[in-house]
Amino acid sequence: MPGGREWRNAPATPHPRVGSGPDAPYSLRAMTRLQSAVRRRRAVAAAGAVSAGLLVLSACDKPTPLATITVGDSSVSSEATCGGEGATLRPDDINKCLKDKGVEEIKVDPDATVRFGVDPDIADEGWTILMNGRPLTDSSTKTYRTIPGSVFFNEQYGAQGDSTLVSVKEGETDATGLWSFRLKKDA
Numbered sequence: 001m002p003g004g005r006e007w008r009n010a011p012a013t014p015h016p017r018v019g020s021g022p023d024a025p026y027s028l029r030a031m032t033r034l035q036s037a038v039r040r041r042r043a044v045a046a047a048g049a050v051s052a053g054l055l056v057l058s059a060c061d062k063p064t065p066l067a068t069i070t071v072g073d074s075s076v077s078s079e080a081t082c083g084g085e086g087a088t089l090r091p092d093d094i095n096k097c098l099k100d101k102g103v104e105e106i107k108v109d110p111d112a113t114v115r116f117g118v119d120p121d122i123a124d125e126g127w128t129i130l131m132n133g134r135p136l137t138d139s140s141t142k143t144y145r146t147i148p149g150s151v152f153f154n155e156q157y158g159a160q161g162d163s164t165l166v167s168v169k170e171g172e173t174d175a176t177g178l179w180s181f182r183l184k185k186d187a
Helices: 028-059 091-098 120-125 149-153
Strands: 067-071 074-078 104-108 113-118 127-131 144-148 163-170 177-185
Touching: 067 104, 067 177, 074 104, 074 177, 091 177, 104 149, 113 120, 113 149, 120 127, 120 163, 120 177, 144 149, 149 163
Parallel strands: 104 177
Antiparallel strands: 067 074, 067 113, 113 144, 127 163, 163 177
């Protein structure tokens, strides 16, 4: 064919069938045994991983309930700064905990509403909002409370400057847990 392409057929080469014959290394029977062994290994590995995971989980401490503060569309949550496991805290422990500097912070516009939320485990024991270590509210068994943002920066309520330490104290009379946050004036 002038100017065109000429196609040539290559001679067909016979390919031996894979797995043909009783002694072939990849016979259907051998493949089935291999797949079965792989499945057993995977099952044993999965069972081992599940067992190891359960062992690790049983060695972990149960996390303490959370307290959350929400201002507008911002919120911060924290596990207990002190206690939170049901045992009564000593006054020395509470005072030491109130001086902790590594607490969650949130900016608060004095015109905004500050929302406090606690896990039902905390609410069942009764909880009080503390401002700079002093009770700001009466004890409550609700899971949710709101307070105007201006309260946290008002000297009348014990505020000092543009930053206030606010804590959630668990327990009607004796404190069993303390969740602390720092509110910073934003405006």
